[in-house]
Amino acid sequence: MFPSLLSYTGEFNIVIDCNNAGVLAEFYSKxxxxxxxxxxxxxxxxxxxPTGMVFAFPEVEEYSL
Structure with missing residues (x-):
């Protein structure tokens, strides 16, 4: 799933709410x-x-699972 998703060249971004943006970004980058x-x-x-697809992680106040 990941290789085909990451090779997509259209306009496509993913936003994932979280309580610690740095930790989540580090996890996904690795x-x-x-x-x-x-x-x-x-x-x-x-x-x-590498194709420009962005994964953004905004911190949300009072975030919970």
């Missing part, structure tokens, strides 16, 4: 082999695949 595009700042972080 899992998917992506680079950080935005370090944790102002309550959110993001990583991008």
């Amino acid at each position: 899992l998917l082999g992506c680079e950080w595009t935005r370090p944790r700042a102002n309550g959110w972080a993001a990583v991008a695949s």
Whole structure:
């Protein structure tokens, strides 16, 4: 699933709410082999695949599973 998803070249981004953007971005960057595009700042972080697909992680106040 991941290789085909990461090779998608259209406009496609994923946003995942969380309580710690840096931890989640670090996890996904290692899992998917992506680079950080935005370090944790102002309550959110993001990583991008080589094709430009972005995974964004905004911190949400009072986030819970």
